[in-house]
Amino acid sequence: AQTVTQSQPEMSVQEAETVTLSCTYDTSESDYYLFWYKQPPSRQMILVIRQEAYKQQNATENRFSVNFQKAAKSFSLKISDSQLGDAAMYFCAYRSGETSGSRLTFGEGTQLTVNP
Amino acid sequence: DAGVIQSPRHEVTEMGQEVTLRCKPISGHNSLFWYRQTMMRGLELLIYFNNNVPIDDSGMPEDRFSAKMPNASFSTLKIQPSEPRDSAVYFCASSFWGNYGYTFGSGTRLTVV
Numbered sequence: 001a002q003t004v005t006q007s008q009p010e011m012s013v014q015e016a017e018t019v020t021l022s023c024t025y026d027t028s029e030s031d032y033y034l035f036w037y038k039q040p041p042s043r044q045m046i047l048v049i050r051q052e053a054y055k056q057q058n059a060t061e062n063r064f065s066v067n068f069q070k071a072a073k074s075f076s077l078k079i080s081d082s083q084l085g086d087a088a089m090y091f092c093a094y095r096s097g098e099t100s101g102s103r104l105t106f107g108e109g110t111q112l113t114v115n116p
Numbered sequence: 117d118a119g120v121i122q123s124p125r126h127e128v129t130e131m132g133q134e135v136t137l138r139c140k141p142i143s144g145h146n147s148l149f150w151y152r153q154t155m156m157r158g159l160e161l162l163i164y165f166n167n168n169v170p171i172d173d174s175g176m177p178e179d180r181f182s183a184k185m186p187n188a189s190f191s192t193l194k195i196q197p198s199e200p201r202d203s204a205v206y207f208c209a210s211s212f213w214g215n216y217g218y219t220f221g222s223g224t225r226l227t228v229v
Contacts, residue, residue: 103161
């Protein structure tokens with residue numbers, strides 16, 4: 001079974017600075033998708049960014065980018081120019097690409113605090 | 117699109133009572149997922165459906181839990197009888213095969229006293 005590990009329960013960053021959240025995963029599959037979700041205090045789960053394993057190019061969405069290291073099974077999220085609204089719990093998630101419509105497996109989450 | 121709609125947003129019930137949580141997925145999505153979130157166990161998949169058919173219910177904790185998807189636009193998660201340890205936030209999510217991520221509802225916070 002696939003597992004997702006986020007080793008940083010909590011992180012903090014100064015407003016306008018850059019922060020990187022870590023995620024590692026374990027899988028024997030070659031085809032899969034990786035995601036970062038944000039959960040603010042409103043508890044809504046919001047998709048931040050996704051990465052297809054077959055793509056070598058790292059995904060980018062505005063201030064959010066990933067560093068995808070397939071061989072190392074690492075998928076970190078970089079937030080640039082951090083804003084107060086970025087404060088939230090961030091979850092890394094894995095989905096198998098070998099079974100259509102299959103489940104998302106989540107990591108434990110990293111609580112990000114943004115200091116003004 | 118209104119997104120994934122869950123109801124109720126909050127539910128407080130007494131132990132032993134039946135609880136029904138409801139979900140309306142995004143129109144056109146063919147996969148639906150029920151997750152439970154607790155501090156101790158994080159986000160756990162309870163069950164998921166493809167094209168209204170249950171595919172994997174191995175995450176359903178006990179026979180007290182049941183889920184149905186009678187049509188493409190509606191699903192329910194029922195707990196009968198409820199227990200205090202069922203207290204959690206229950207999320208419904210839908211996707212089109214999951215390739216572009218899942219859209220989550222706002223969740224139902226269940227408190228069993």
